Amino acid sequence: MLKIGLVDDRMIDLDKLNAIISGMENVEIVFSTLSAEEAYEQIKKETIDLLIADIEMPNLSGYELADIIHSHALSIAVIFVTANSGYAVHAFELNVHDYIMKPYSKDRLTTSIERLLEKNQSAEIAGRLYLKQKNDIHIIQKKDIIFIERSGRSSTIHTKKDQLKTYLTLNELEGELRERDFIRSHRSFIINIHYVKNFSLYAKNSYTVAFEGIEAQAMITKEKVDFLQEYYF
Structure with missing residues (x-):
């Protein structure tokens, strides 16, 4: 519709x-x-x-x-x-x-x-992300992805309803998420700008990112905040 x-x-x-x-x-x-x-x-x-x-x-x-x-x-x-x-x-x-x-x-x-x-x-x-995990294939609507966090050898995809782990790197995931909604906010994070609620100063050159609908937070550099203010918000 x-x-x-x-x-x-x-x-x-x-x-x-x-x-x-x-x-x-x-x-x-x-x-x-x-x-x-x-x-x-x-x-x-x-x-x-x-x-x-x-x-x-x-x-x-x-x-x-x-x-x-x-x-x-x-x-x-x-x-x-x-x-x-x-x-x-x-x-x-x-x-x-x-x-x-x-x-x-x-x-x-x-x-x-x-x-x-x-x-x-x-x-x-085309707006779906396909994740292979052992014998399963998870299909995620890209628009439902709130942010992705890299920790150790795995990446965690935070969606509206759950969290999924994958061994894909952020560089590989960034290649799959070429939509303008997603930006690499930090070396360890990719965020969907449509869910951003606010930025809070964390250190001299970085902020935490709060999102609509979930408690988990991401990180963003000051450079990326300046970029978003100029080109998105």
Whole structure:
């Protein structure tokens, strides 16, 4: 099920989006609003997979919304539906899924959304980590990994529900976790930035990392904290 947020400051255009998308299978409209500011608030508290937005809107633009999504590494695809072709190059820089010019046909929009559905289905398979342990193979959703810690000869993978040990090195695991969500925070840790709750100063050049949902903590260097502040948060 693809969860979608809609924003356009013209009611006639928003109604058209709602009418087309509500007739599609495997999609759900989570919010539909005339206000980009309201869309931003919804993005912060609701889980969506796709934002369909006009670009030129009062106060906060659709381009600025997409820039927030991109700079915060949020897993939200963006489709611009706009009457202005002037942002096409910038949209490419933000890696948006599609750029649709008004007026558009129903098929033009539905084809774009169906293409995203197919892409997500492929990514779901690719978004798994396969761990061989003796006679067992454990399959972990990468998005469920909170952090990984190296201790001695093994690595411990902390997920939402449990902990799994593997003899794979952090370098090997880092190669498997090429998603932008994961960073090598310390020589002994890989963290998923989406679960980070706060950093606490531990020593002159290092911090502890607290996460949402678990008590276990990781370590991060001051250099990596500075990097996250500049490029992610």
